[in-house]
Amino acid sequence: MTVRDELPAVGADFAEFVGVPPGVTAGIAVFDRSTGQFVQQLNADHQFRSASVVKLLIVLDVLWQLGPEYDVPAADRARLEVMLRSSDDDAASYYWDECGGAAIVERMVKRLGLTHTSGPPATHPGFWGYVGITAADTVRIYRYILDRAPVRVRSYVMGLLHQPTRYGTDGFDQYFGIPSVFDPEFSIKQGWSGFLGSSGYRSDRAKPDSLLDLVSDALHTTGTVGVDDRTIVSVFTLHPSGTKYGKAYTDVTRLTRALTVPGAVRTAGSWVVTTGEGVRVRTAPNTSCGILGHLPSGVEVLVSAQTQGELIDVPPRSSDWWSYLPKYGGYVTNVYVGSGAPKLPGVPVRQ
Structure with missing residues (x-):
């Protein structure tokens, strides 16, 4: 099968079709693994701050260092499980410090062939949630996990992503977007940042010294949908500062509902x-x-x-x-x- 990696050009008409709300910036990429083609995209190379989506790179870097015949130590197994299933920030911060911070991103960009992913701004070197990433690069991360990673890595990571908890360890409901729309076959790695009391790092309203938007509230839904993880869905959004979490949750879920997702089963109601x-x-x-x-x-x-x-x-x-x-x-x-x-x-x- 020939894999088509370029993105079909769409613009304002598609944005209107999926219903991007006024004031919201959205980056969308939907990739059908059965055909090897992107089905839909919007601002797919626009860089967003990653929030917890960067935890995909963190876990891959940890497993890479352990080697293809890895045996994950019990302490790491516990941290990685809660980091992926419940989006735990303490676990991510532990590995960010232990594995070299932005060097994690640099290594994974080279290994996975990412094109628009970068470490946090120089003004915020310790903020893993401020890694810059795109919807298209997130699709590439999932494609690596599903199609190129060693079988043990694929099984381990996807096994956890297929069993998300309803709430993150910070208490936030992480079932917006993909898990709100599709059933029963889905996996997710969500991201949220900037909402009052949310996980990751609160938006730095005093010093937005970066081309990366560190001010708007961020809410991202990424993962796979369908039997055998047929379709990869990546939806990144930025909302006006001060947006209520329920409003952003609803907007992201509506965007996801409007997408064409091959192999998906939508929950009735x-x-x-x-x-x-x-x-x-x-x-x-x-x-x-x-x-x-x-x-x-x-x-x-x-x-x-x-x-x-x-x-x-x-x-x-x-x-x-x-x-x-x-x-x-x-x-x-x-x-x-x-x-x-x-x-x-x-x-x-x-x-």
Whole structure:
């Protein structure tokens, strides 16, 4: 199979088609491994600060140093697992310091043939989240892992990326974009930076001394979709400083929903906007059961069904209907879902 590595040219029409919101900068690359071609791209060579996506380079560098017949020590196995599955920053910082900082990036750029990836700005040498990277280079990273890396490296890395935790170790919900849209076959390495309390490094609003945007809030979804990791999806976004996490989460997920992704299976349901702060997702349609998690404020979620349960009265809203969120595997009261009607129109009833 001949691999087509150049990107088909698209521009404003595609940006409008996928619905890039005003004020948002997006870099998109979708690569079909079955045909060896890029399916879609937008600003694919535009450099973004990587946030936690750089953890892909970190793990590859660590495994490279161990050698093709590596046996990952127990301590490293624990760090790498939490770094990839739960986007842990302490683990990334440990390896950044231990393995030479920006030298990690320099080594991996040469090994993987990356064209627009660079270390952090000279003003921020210790900030691994400020590594410059592009949507196209991220596709190249996944292609290396899937098609060129030693089998043990591929199995180890992809095995972890296929088992992400719902929340990062910083408490942020990392199921935006790819995992919100596709099911059941996907892998992810997400990135977020700049949102109040987010992981990585907070945007440096005082000294943006770099061509790389260190001020806008960053939210990236990258990974694979489909059986045998058929399609690589890479969506990088920058949002106006101060954007609510739920708003950016929704924007990135909408962009991902609009993409053409060969081999993908999209989770069925209706997309509904939620209201309220820290809305709880529960194991059953009542407040006496367990809590599975909390929704980002004002996020759009997928609802597959609704059922009657405990009456919740929060004036001016009141409802005994609860929505089932398949991506959470739990329920949220309709008081905080939709436009205010006790029962969601057009959503099936679950007995």
